[in-house]
Amino acid sequence: MSNSKYDVLKLENQLCFPLYAAAREVVKQYRPYLDAIDLTYTQYITMMVMWEEKEITVKALGEKLFLDSGTMTPVLKSLETKGYVTRKRSTTDERSVSVFLTDSGEALKEKAVDIPAKVAGCVGLTAEEGLQLYKILYKILSKEGEE
Amino acid sequence: MSNSKYDVLKLENQLCFPLYAAAREVVKQYRPYLDAIDLTYTQYITMMVMWEEKEITVKALGEKLFLDSGTMTPVLKSLETKGYVTRKRSTTDERSVSVFLTDSGEALKEKAVDIPAKVAGCVGLTAEEGLQLYKILYKILSKEGEE
DNA sequence: CTATAATTGATTGAGTTCAATTAAATTGAT
DNA sequence: ATCAATTTAATTGAACTCAATCAATTATAG
Numbered sequence: 204m205s206n207s208k209y210d211v212l213k214l215e216n217q218l219c220f221p222l223y224a225a226a227r228e229v230v231k232q233y234r235p236y237l238d239a240i241d242l243t244y245t246q247y248i249t250m251m252v253m254w255e256e257k258e259i260t261v262k263a264l265g266e267k268l269f270l271d272s273g274t275m276t277p278v279l280k281s282l283e284t285k286g287y288v289t290r291k292r293s294t295t296d297e298r299s300v301s302v303f304l305t306d307s308g309e310a311l312k313e314k315a316v317d318i319p320a321k322v323a324g325c326v327g328l329t330a331e332e333g334l335q336l337y338k339i340l341y342k343i344l345s346k347e348g349e350e
Numbered sequence: 351m352s353n354s355k356y357d358v359l360k361l362e363n364q365l366c367f368p369l370y371a372a373a374r375e376v377v378k379q380y381r382p383y384l385d386a387i388d389l390t391y392t393q394y395i396t397m398m399v400m401w402e403e404k405e406i407t408v409k410a411l412g413e414k415l416f417l418d419s420g421t422m423t424p425v426l427k428s429l430e431t432k433g434y435v436t437r438k439r440s441t442t443d444e445r446s447v448s449v450f451l452t453d454s455g456e457a458l459k460e461k462a463v464d465i466p467a468k469v470a471g472c473v474g475l476t477a478e479e480g481l482q483l484y485k486i487l488y489k490i491l492s493k494e495g496e497e
Numbered sequence: 498c499t500a501t502a503a504t505t506g507a508t509t510g511a512g513t514t515c516a517a518t519t520a521a522a523t524t525g526a527t
Numbered sequence: 528a529t530c531a532a533t534t535t536a537a538t539t540g541a542a543c544t545c546a547a548t549c550a551a552t553t554a555t556a557g
Contacts, residue, residue, distance in 0.1 A: 209459060214398050214414065219376045219469065221487035223391070223418040226373035227514075228491060229366045234515090244370070245543065249363050261506065262506040267361065269371040272506050274473055274544055275410040281542090298552050312356060319358040322366065327493050332486050333365055339475065339483045340368035344375060348476050373554090374544075392513065419536050421514055427535065428512090445522050445535040 213215045222279070235316045236318045240311065245270075245278050253288060254312050255325045260293075269344070285349065287311055363462045379472045383465045387458065388432065392417075392425050394462070400451045401436060401459050408437075416491070434458055 214220055230244045237247055252259065252267050259267075265275045279302055282288045287308030293299045328336065361367055375389045386395055399406065399414050406414075412422045426449055429435045434455030440446045475483065 209401070212398055212401055212459060212462060214402070217395075217398070217466070218475075218484055218487075218495060219373075220381070220395055220398075221484065221491060222369070222376055223373045223395075225487045225490040226366075226370045229369055233513085235367070242495060243542065246362075248361065248367055248370075251359055251364070251367075254359055256359070262504085264447045269375060270543095271371070271545065273508080275547080276507060277542080285415060292506090296505085296553070302505065315359060316355060316429065317387070325493070326365070326490060328365075328486065328489065332489070333490070335482050337365055337368065339364075340372045341478050342475065342479070343372040343473060344368055346472070378545085390512065408537095409536090417513090418515065420516080421538060441535090443523070445534085447536065469546080490516080 230321075231325060232322050233318070236321055241315045242280075242315075245274070247318075249275075249278055249282060250287060250308065250311065250315070253302065253308060257262055257304045259302055261290075261302060264302060282308075374443060376469075376473060379469050380465070383468055389462075394423070394428055394465075395430060396422075396425055396459065397455065397462070398432060404451045405448055406442070407448050409446060411449060420470045426465065429455075 210216060233244050233247065237244060242250065247267055249264065252264055261272060261279065264279075265271055268275075272279075279288060279290060283290055287305055289303045289305060290300055291303065293301055325326055357363060380391050380394065384391060389397065396411065396416055399411055408419060408422055409427065411426075412418055415422075417425075426435065426437060430437055432451055436450045436452060437447055438450065440448055
């Protein structure tokens with residue numbers, strides 16, 4: 204057996220590395236489908252929230268997506284340019300900005316509805332593996348929100 | 351029950367989204383430890399390969415990390431500036447560039463050896479969850495290399 | 498009321514990521 | 528041997544990510 208204290212630094216012994224690599228690979232799977240509706244992956248998950256919420260503050264949006272305003276602001280500006288959302292500063296608390304889904308944004312949902320099934324086919328996990336993965340990932344995400 | 355064909359577009363029904371978010375959150379856990387040795391996460395996993403290989407082509411390095419030359423080149427230039435690697439174009443095949451670990455790069459391993467244990471503690475999965483996650487992620491990664 | 502603290506979004510800068518392109522070198526088929 | 532196809536890195540451009548900082552606003556303490 205060849206064991207050294209440096210084995211912990213081998214790529215094959217990492218858990219973070221395959222997590223990081225798999226995330227990029229799966230996002231890459233979305234690209235052809237998202238290209239067809241002119242969205243990036245970040246814009247797509249932002250629209251997912253908008254389709255559910257219709258109206259939400261930038262702050263709340265960022266919390267749902269685990270992204271900060273430095274990332275959200277340009278994404279929202281781009282979606283506003285495409286006509287899918289509008290932004291308006293709150294009158295009651297001028298520090299906050301609300302984002303609103305437009306009719307055009309609502310209509311886009313129809314074009315996006317087939318995408319999840321198409322990508323799921325490519326990833327090719329069993330239902331059980333999918334569930335296991337889901338649970339573990341949300342365990343990680345719940346831990347991170349703590350400190 | 352409230353079911354619609356649009357449920358597949360809800361954030362909570364996605365598998366890719368928590369994968370994408372968890373990957374970023376875990377990478378973020380590394381930051382304080384990596385800041386201490388002046389490496390980014392991408393530079394860190396690149397050094398992991400170098401600690402194992404001592405010498406490797408840019409092509410092979412990119413394949414191991416699932417990154418292309420557009421990402422690797424600036425990372426390697428930065429590591430070269432820090433003195434941890436050198437780069438030299440192959441004499442036998444001048445298309446390829448080999449990367450070499452320097453003594454300084456080798457010495458950095460000693461400073462990095464405690465990092466994996468520190469981060470593992472933060473993520474807080476059980477051994478079984480870790481193994482399940484590992485297997486599923488590599489299943490995803492093996493699928494992606496195919497097409 | 499006033500000063501301090503906290504919240505919120507925007508901005509900035511460095512680094513990452515990847516598709517597309519370019520340039521050089523090698524390989525393979527004829 | 529020659530020319531087309533392939534391989535390899537580098538470059539470019541657009542977008543994402545995040546820490547740090549800033550400015551404006553609101554909340555709280557005294």
